[in-house]
Amino acid sequence: IKSVTFPNNKARHLIRAARVLTEEFGGEMPTDIDNLMKLPGVGRKTANVMLAVVWNKAAMAVDTHVFRVSNRLGLTNNSKTPLETEKTLVKYIPEELLSTAHHWLILHGRYVCKARRPDCLDCRLRDYCKSYKV
Numbered sequence: 001i002k003s004v005t006f007p008n009n010k011a012r013h014l015i016r017a018a019r020v021l022t023e024e025f026g027g028e029m030p031t032d033i034d035n036l037m038k039l040p041g042v043g044r045k046t047a048n049v050m051l052a053v054v055w056n057k058a059a060m061a062v063d064t065h066v067f068r069v070s071n072r073l074g075l076t077n078n079s080k081t082p083l084e085t086e087k088t089l090v091k092y093i094p095e096e097l098l099s100t101a102h103h104w105l106i107l108h109g110r111y112v113c114k115a116r117r118p119d120c121l122d123c124r125l126r127d128y129c130k131s132y133k134v
């Protein structure tokens, strides 16, 4: 994992997570958020990614893009925390679309609604966006 960011830290987490998995979970990966978050290095966002991507469960992982884009668009109402954003999105986005919507929001935030300079003029969501100003 040398090529990823913070490889030493992540390697330490992986070793500790492998220990916890074998000692506390019988070598099986847990499939619920509370137990996933007991694994070293796994926070709520990562646990939700695993639920959505690996087990195809209705979960919304809120990273910096999802958080920012949701607030700008008005999907959330000036949410203050990722957990608040997660709860709002889970409440209003249909269950079967949640994991796909997670990717839509990330990609929109990465390529269009960028943190410093959103490309509002080229944004196809501008007619629906709470933050769009002509």
Ligand code: SF4
Binding pocket: 072, 073, 112, 113, 114, 118, 119, 120, 121, 123, 124, 125, 126, 129, 130, 131, 132
């Ligand atoms: S109109 Fe601008 S602020 Fe709104 S979603 Fe598009 S890029 Fe983001």
